[in-house]
Amino acid sequence: MSEADAVAGLLWLALTAYAVLAGADFGGGVLDLLSSGPRAADQRTAVAAAMGPVWEANHVWLIFMITGLFTAFPRAFGILALALYLPFTIALVGIVLRGAAFAFRGHGALGAGPLSRWGLVFGSASVIAPFFLGTAAAAAASGAIRVQGGRLSSGFVSGWTAPYGLLIGAFAVSIGVYLGATYLTVENEGGALEGDFRRRAVLAGAVSGVLGLAGLLLAPSQAPPLAHALFGRGLPLLLLALINGPLALWVVWGSRPRLARIAVVGQVVLVLWAWALGQWPYLIPPDLSISASAAPQATLSALLVVCGIGALILMPSLWLLFRVFKGPLLDAGT
Amino acid sequence: MGTSLGFHIVFAVLGVGMPALMMVAEAIWLRTGDRVWLGLARRWAKAFGILFAVGAVSGTVLSFELGLLWPRFMAFSGSMIGLPFSAEAFAFFTEAIFLGLYLYGWDRLSPLQHWLTSIPIALSGAASSLFVVMANSWMNSPTGFTLGPQGQLLSVNPLAAAFNPSTWTEDPHMLVSAYVATGFVVAAVYAAGILRGRNDAHHRRALLAGLAMATLAIALAGVTGDSSARFIYAQQPAKFAAMEGLYHTERGAPIHLGGIPLNSQQRVVFAIEIPRALSLLAAFNPNAKVLGLDAFPAQNRPNPILVHFSFDTMVGLGGLLGLLALAFWLVYWRRRVLPRRLLPLLVIAGPASVLTMEAGWCVTEFGRQPWIVYGILRTSQAVTSAPGLGLTFAVFLAIYSGLAFTTARLLLRLAARERAAQSASAAAPTAAAGPPL
Numbered sequence: 123m124s125e126a127d128a129v130a131g132l133l134w135l136a137l138t139a140y141a142v143l144a145g146a147d148f149g150g151g152v153l154d155l156l157s158s159g160p161r162a163a164d165q166r167t168a169v170a171a172a173m174g175p176v177w178e179a180n181h182v183w184l185i186f187m188i189t190g191l192f193t194a195f196p197r198a199f200g201i202l203a204l205a206l207y208l209p210f211t212i213a214l215v216g217i218v219l220r221g222a223a224f225a226f227r228g229h230g231a232l233g234a235g236p237l238s239r240w241g242l243v244f245g246s247a248s249v250i251a252p253f254f255l256g257t258a259a260a261a262a263a264s265g266a267i268r269v270q271g272g273r274l275s276s277g278f279v280s281g282w283t284a285p286y287g288l289l290i291g292a293f294a295v296s297i298g299v300y301l302g303a304t305y306l307t308v309e310n311e312g313g314a315l316e317g318d319f320r321r322r323a324v325l326a327g328a329v330s331g332v333l334g335l336a337g338l339l340l341a342p343s344q345a346p347p348l349a350h351a352l353f354g355r356g357l358p359l360l361l362l363a364l365i366n367g368p369l370a371l372w373v374v375w376g377s378r379p380r381l382a383r384i385a386v387v388g389q390v391v392l393v394l395w396a397w398a399l400g401q402w403p404y405l406i407p408p409d410l411s412i413s414a415s416a417a418p419q420a421t422l423s424a425l426l427v428v429c430g431i432g433a434l435i436l437m438p439s440l441w442l443l444f445r446v447f448k449g450p451l452l453d454a455g456t
Numbered sequence: 457m458g459t460s461l462g463f464h465i466v467f468a469v470l471g472v473g474m475p476a477l478m479m480v481a482e483a484i485w486l487r488t489g490d491r492v493w494l495g496l497a498r499r500w501a502k503a504f505g506i507l508f509a510v511g512a513v514s515g516t517v518l519s520f521e522l523g524l525l526w527p528r529f530m531a532f533s534g535s536m537i538g539l540p541f542s543a544e545a546f547a548f549f550t551e552a553i554f555l556g557l558y559l560y561g562w563d564r565l566s567p568l569q570h571w572l573t574s575i576p577i578a579l580s581g582a583a584s585s586l587f588v589v590m591a592n593s594w595m596n597s598p599t600g601f602t603l604g605p606q607g608q609l610l611s612v613n614p615l616a617a618a619f620n621p622s623t624w625t626e627d628p629h630m631l632v633s634a635y636v637a638t639g640f641v642v643a644a645v646y647a648a649g650i651l652r653g654r655n656d657a658h659h660r661r662a663l664l665a666g667l668a669m670a671t672l673a674i675a676l677a678g679v680t681g682d683s684s685a686r687f688i689y690a691q692q693p694a695k696f697a698a699m700e701g702l703y704h705t706e707r708g709a710p711i712h713l714g715g716i717p718l719n720s721q722q723r724v725v726f727a728i729e730i731p732r733a734l735s736l737l738a739a740f741n742p743n744a745k746v747l748g749l750d751a752f753p754a755q756n757r758p759n760p761i762l763v764h765f766s767f768d769t770m771v772g773l774g775g776l777l778g779l780l781a782l783a784f785w786l787v788y789w790r791r792r793v794l795p796r797r798l799l800p801l802l803v804i805a806g807p808a809s810v811l812t813m814e815a816g817w818c819v820t821e822f823g824r825q826p827w828i829v830y831g832i833l834r835t836s837q838a839v840t841s842a843p844g845l846g847l848t849f850a851v852f853l854a855i856y857s858g859l860a861f862t863t864a865r866l867l868l869r870l871a872a873r874e875r876a877a878q879s880a881s882a883a884a885p886t887a888a889a890g891p892p893l
Contacts, residue, residue, distance in 0.1 A: 175560040179552040181512060181513075182545060182552050185515070186545040192534040194538070199523050200530055201527075207840070211520075211848055214516065214520050217516055217517075221509050222513055417538070421539065424615060428542055429542070436549050440549075443556055
């Protein structure tokens with residue numbers, strides 16, 4: 123394994139973290155939008171309480187990925203930036219509005235409970251951002267981005283506007299809701315809201331299962347490189363995902379919130395890594411490989427050193443954050 | 457991109473300065489038990505919660521825009537300036553994590569633990585700015601690579617790129633400017649409050665804290681700015697000539713204070729000219745030669761109108777701000793009361809300090825033109841060929857205006873709500889003894 127592969131693996135880890143953490147935050151926004159019934163205001167408050175302390179840290183995984191990508195794979199970054207200019211820009215608008223609306227609403231006079239204008243912005247932006255990031259991922263995986271002589275030859279709408287891109291966009295949104303609702307069952311364990319979020323988790327899980335299967339079945343005709351990846355080197359993980367998927371849904375259904383959280387996160391990890399392992403050694407199939415788009419050796423080594431030092435600071439800090447807000451309560455002050 | 461940057465920098469700068477103030481205020485509370493300082497730390501934390509969120513998302517836009525708008529620039533320089541950006545991502549991680557702990561941890565952490573979480577916020581905020589400006593410095597003095605005859609990259613030394621010559625002058629100047637701007641903005645907010653009759657301990661201490669930080673920092677800004685200018689004289693003579701509005705190479709060059717550079721006449725009109733001062737300041741020699749714009753081919757010259765005007769704005773306003781701070785402290789030390797007559801000026805100093813900082817960015821950015829990487833890559837070669845640039849620009853401009861407006865409105869509302877809560881709690885115990893205040 124070369125240094126470029128190591129960096130690519132690291133970036134994929136960051137993508138995984140972004141998907142299971144920030145994905146759930148986007149899901150939280152959708153759940154805010156879908157709040158209903160007599161406990162609608164409580165549901166919104168629970169979403170806001172769960173996201174408040176962590177969403178900004180979760181969001182930084184995306185920034186890390188972007189900076190890592192342009193450091194280690196500048197050529198691939200340049201190509202992606204051109205080919206996916208439009209979906210990235212739209213997703214960015216979503217990300218900006220989502221974050222700002224969440225902060226504005228949380229610190230405004232009303233708080234998270236009642237339906238408000240900023241609440242609507244927060245919810246709808248939480249659909250837009252993961253949807254367009256999903257379409258962009260589909261474009262990159264499906265072989266729709268072509269490079270000839272070092273230049274983008276496939277134009278600005280290839281891939282992500284295809285039906286397959288839209289399908290994967292919807293899949294990304296539903297996975298976020300699935301994750302978010304599952305986490306919220308844990309955070310509201312024993313309360314009236316646990317059942318509300320469980321029903322939503324089951325529904326979102328079923329929807330993402332259907333969309334995911336559709337994506338898998340359509341891949342050979344719509345996204346040949348992705349099919350090649352998933353049914354090739356990614357097959358063992360894909361099979362695990364196909365077993366874990368229904369099991370996860372069953373555990374969510376069966377009121378075992380903590381186990382359900384592990385199973386659902388596991389499902390996302392399996393799918394992402396089946397894709398990654400299968401696609402290796404390509405970064406953007408079929409034209410850009412990891413080694414061909416990598417930065418010079420010295421940069422890769424330096425980046426790995428920076429990431430090593432950074433991780434020494436990051437990991438204990440993250441542990442502290444999640445322990446204080448998501449773990450059992452500390453003694454002090456409670 | 458420029459719009460995003462100009463917008464983001466305000467939030468970024470507050471992200472550097474505010475945590476330092478919060479840290480100091482909470483530390484004073486821990487040491488003295490004075491609850492006014494605790495109240496300040498809590499309020500600043502709430503306001504900063506909003507500012508940081510907006511700064512975080514606008515920063516995300518920037519990280520994408522680097523690639524979206526400048527794909528060829530990033531493809532060329534990503535392997536060199538990517539490293540500080542990646543380090544910045546970790547600094548940003550740290551800031552976001554500990555800000556989460558700080559904002560939501562008041563009831564979950566002991567007072568000492570809570571105060572400790574403010575230290576990494578302040579440090580990582582400062583580190584972020586240092587890392588980002590490293591990348592910008594590299595664009596001014598690109599080092600750490602070798603090019604082949606066709607301009608292809610032969611080898612790269614990312615550490616040499618990160619610690620390029622400009623870093624040593626540009627980084628400190630940006631960092632202290634962040635403290636200057638934050639300090640004056642905070643002082644301005646509370647000066648305005650006092651002028652409206654809210655002359656309580658809360659407002660007075662906040663004003664003094666903000667202004668103290670601004671004063672310390674502005675002295676350093678003078679020193680770092682001076683070394684920056686000397687560096688530019690030595691390394692980026694075209695930028696230097698544009699800053700000073702110097703059209704013709706001369707020995708014993710004068711300084712032009714103010715004035716309008718006229719390209720058509722190749723001279724600066726309506727300026728106060730101080731003979732030989734420029735040579736003296738730049739090279740410590742009144743007869744030193746200073747290159748004028750005519751030393752460079754026309755297609756390699758920055759626009760002297762923009763650059764000279766920005767430079768004069770930065771230096772002029774910066775000097776006035778320094779004088780104002782000095783006058784304030786002189787009066788305060790002699791009479792031990794806030795100099796009321798200076799308060800309106802302090803209110804103006806808030807926006808003025810932000811303007812000063814933005815002007816500084818204009819100097820370094822416009823002064824580098826027509827290059828995006830000085831001497832290596834032209835801006836026009838680096839820009840994207842993607843469609844809809846104008847539309848993207850309009851959309852983000854609209855969003856940023858909306859965000860700026862809403863942020864301002866929310867902060868005002870937040871302040872009003874805090875005041876109402878404060879006077880309610882102050883009124884309760886004293887109600888029997890007579891009217892509050």
